[in-house]
Amino acid sequence: MAQAVEQKTEAAALTSPLVVNNIEVIYDHVILVLKGVSLEVPEGGIVALLGANGAGKTTTLKAISNLLGAERGEVTKGEILFRGERVDSLTPNELVKRGVIQVMEGRHCFEHLTVEDNLMTGSYTRRDGAAAVAESLEKVYHYFPRLKERRTSQAGYTSGGEQQMTAIGRALMANPNTILLDEPSMGLAPQLVEEIFEIVKALNEKEGVSILLAEQNTMIALKYADYGYILENGRVVMDGDAAGLRENPDVKEFYLGLAGEGRKSFRDVKHYRRRKRWL
Amino acid sequence: MEFLESILVTPFIEIWESPYYFIELVLVGLSTGVLYSLVALGFVLIFKASGMFNFAQGAMVLFAALTLVGLMEHGLPLWAALILSVATMVGLAFLVERFMLRHLVNQEGLILFMATIGLNFILEGTGQLMWGSDVKRLEIGIPDQPFDILGGKVLLNTFDVTAAFIGALLVITLAVFFQKTPMGRALRAVADDHQAALSVGIPLKTIWIAVWTIAGIVALVAGIVWGAKSGVQFSLSLIALKALPVLILGGFTSVPGAIVGGLIIGVGEKVAEGFWGPALGGAIENWFAYMLALAFLVFRPQGLFGEKIIERV
Numbered sequence: 362m363a364q365a366v367e368q369k370t371e372a373a374a375l376t377s378p379l380v381v382n383n384i385e386v387i388y389d390h391v392i393l394v395l396k397g398v399s400l401e402v403p404e405g406g407i408v409a410l411l412g413a414n415g416a417g418k419t420t421t422l423k424a425i426s427n428l429l430g431a432e433r434g435e436v437t438k439g440e441i442l443f444r445g446e447r448v449d450s451l452t453p454n455e456l457v458k459r460g461v462i463q464v465m466e467g468r469h470c471f472e473h474l475t476v477e478d479n480l481m482t483g484s485y486t487r488r489d490g491a492a493a494v495a496e497s498l499e500k501v502y503h504y505f506p507r508l509k510e511r512r513t514s515q516a517g518y519t520s521g522g523e524q525q526m527t528a529i530g531r532a533l534m535a536n537p538n539t540i541l542l543d544e545p546s547m548g549l550a551p552q553l554v555e556e557i558f559e560i561v562k563a564l565n566e567k568e569g570v571s572i573l574l575a576e577q578n579t580m581i582a583l584k585y586a587d588y589g590y591i592l593e594n595g596r597v598v599m600d601g602d603a604a605g606l607r608e609n610p611d612v613k614e615f616y617l618g619l620a621g622e623g624r625k626s627f628r629d630v631k632h633y634r635r636r637k638r639w640l
Numbered sequence: 641m642e643f644l645e646s647i648l649v650t651p652f653i654e655i656w657e658s659p660y661y662f663i664e665l666v667l668v669g670l671s672t673g674v675l676y677s678l679v680a681l682g683f684v685l686i687f688k689a690s691g692m693f694n695f696a697q698g699a700m701v702l703f704a705a706l707t708l709v710g711l712m713e714h715g716l717p718l719w720a721a722l723i724l725s726v727a728t729m730v731g732l733a734f735l736v737e738r739f740m741l742r743h744l745v746n747q748e749g750l751i752l753f754m755a756t757i758g759l760n761f762i763l764e765g766t767g768q769l770m771w772g773s774d775v776k777r778l779e780i781g782i783p784d785q786p787f788d789i790l791g792g793k794v795l796l797n798t799f800d801v802t803a804a805f806i807g808a809l810l811v812i813t814l815a816v817f818f819q820k821t822p823m824g825r826a827l828r829a830v831a832d833d834h835q836a837a838l839s840v841g842i843p844l845k846t847i848w849i850a851v852w853t854i855a856g857i858v859a860l861v862a863g864i865v866w867g868a869k870s871g872v873q874f875s876l877s878l879i880a881l882k883a884l885p886v887l888i889l890g891g892f893t894s895v896p897g898a899i900v901g902g903l904i905i906g907v908g909e910k911v912a913e914g915f916w917g918p919a920l921g922g923a924i925e926n927w928f929a930y931m932l933a934l935a936f937l938v939f940r941p942q943g944l945f946g947e948k949i950i951e952r953v
């Protein structure tokens with residue numbers, strides 16, 4: 362059994378650049394938040410990490426990008442590998458240089474900097490010359506034409522949607538191969554959410570960027586992702602192809618809010634039990 | 641009544657009647673003001689990048705000047721002493737990062753402030769321990785000769801003008817560095833949101849070292865100019881006290897604010913001394929800055945240029 366697991370992770374390491382292997386995360390030395398999370402992001406894939414408030418999505422992403430330290434969090438068990446290298450031995454700076462970058466929940470734009478300066482901060486780690494950076498900037502403006510119009514505005518005074526675009530564009534400026542995207546839909550109108558996801562999909566297809574997407578909005582996430590993991594209380598309770606998850610009756614009921622017929626029937630009770638078991 | 645007239649009316653009539661004296665005071669004021677701006681800039685940079693009010697800024701001025709003088713007393717030529725002093729301030733920045741900042745990540749502002757009080761005493765102590773505590777003359781070869789402009793009506797002094805020029809050059813260099821270079825942009829990013837800066841790969845360690853290095857060099861230049869004027873002695877560290885009203889005037893987070901605030905206070909105190917001094921019994925220069933700061937605290941606490949806190953929902 363243990364051998365089988367080992368083989369599985371080894372095989373995964375061969376195919377998937379990013380592998381999270383059974384990690385446990387503790388905040389402030391006492392608050393146990395992740396209790397054994399495993400997942401992998403294959404080259405060029407879009408993987409959704411789903412779950413309710415406080416399930417541990419953000420914590421998982423920060424564990425990968427090694428930003429937990431700044432929040433007194435610590436990975437106490439398991440390991441996270443990026444192309445075979447343990448991420449806990451790398452600083453966020455080194456991870457960004459290797460192409461792994463996080464777009465934080467709540468956008469976190471530099472408010473007093475212009476939109477263009479915000480984007481340019483993303484190129485801090487690059488050493489491939491001003492011309493290449495300028496090319497990336499043009500590419501960002503190509504994907505987000507709205508940002509080009511707003512390039513000289515102070516980011517703090519742009520709209521929520523524009524700030525989300527700025528945050529994603531800023532990450533793109535690092536020339537990443539893997540983006541950890543934390544709740545891009547937060548607080549945005551449905552139409553804008555759609556627009557942003559379309560762009561993310563295009564980036565994934567045309568630029569070959571792998572994406573690990575943390576979302577509460579299960580519906581939209583499963584529409585664009587290839588694969589999904591469902592997180593509850595710090596554990597992965599279900600995973601599978603996005604299409605399969607979309608059709609799964611439990612997911613439908615608990616995450617998509619689509620109740621099947623006969624809510625009050627025996628089925629309901631069964632689901633409730635199953636859910637209880639996850640918890 | 642007469643008194644009111646002597647402070648509300650007479651000085652303005654005098655300014656009107658003797659415009660050249662006024663111009664002279666403004667120019668002299670600008671030349672001291674540039675130095676106030678410099679010291680205040682050191683504060684602002686550190687405050688922005690690490691949220692830390694650096695109580696030790698004045699001690700850094702003293703420490704830097706003492707190092708320079710000490711090295712020159714050991715027979716080094718000015719240029720060599722200057723290079724070594726800059727190296728010392730860079731070294732200090734590394735030490736501060738290694739032994740202080742690194743251990744204080746995520747701490748409260750008050751704790752950071754107390755740490756800088758500790759640093760203040762360490763710097764004052766080691767500076768005087770190494771180089772002694774007597775007043776030292778600093779001879780850097782700037783001539784100190786009066787000269788006049790505008791047909792002999794305005795009297796200036798080569799030292800003040802040179803000092804102002806050096807200060808202005810440094811201020812402009814810093815402003816350009818801050819606004820136009822990748823490192824400057826990274827500094828501003830860290831000042832805005834250090835978590836987000838970390839997430840795009842900006843290493844805080846490098847930024848802190850850069851900021852403290854700049855603050856150290858600013859302190860060195862201020863120490864040199866002031867020290868050459870009035871001797872290198874303990875009271876140099878009190879320059880920092882003048883930076884406080886400048887910061888209140890300009891806003892703690894604003895680079896242009898520090899520059900303009902310093903100039904306003906420099907000019908203000910000279911003009912006040914010249915025209916209001918007689919009516920108020922002189923020595924206005926000593927308290928003018930604090931009065932002005934007090935007025936600002938009451939009427940415009942965010943300062944002239946304090947950054948607006950952007951709030952959006």
Ligand SMILES: Nc1ncnc2c1ncn2[C@@H]1O[C@H](COP(=O)(O)OP(=O)(O)OP(=O)(O)O)[C@@H](O)[C@H]1O
Binds near residue numbers: 388412413418433577
């Ligand atoms: N810095 C911290 N210190 C202590 N506990 C924390 C910290 N950050 C998060 N937690 C706790 O960890 C749990 C998981 O939080 P996390 O932010 O990872 O959830 P999430 O799935 O991203 O939720 P949301 O959808 O609300 O963003 C929560 O119970 C939260 O209270």
Ligand SMILES: [Mg+2]
Binds near residue numbers: 420
């Ligand atoms: Mg979250």
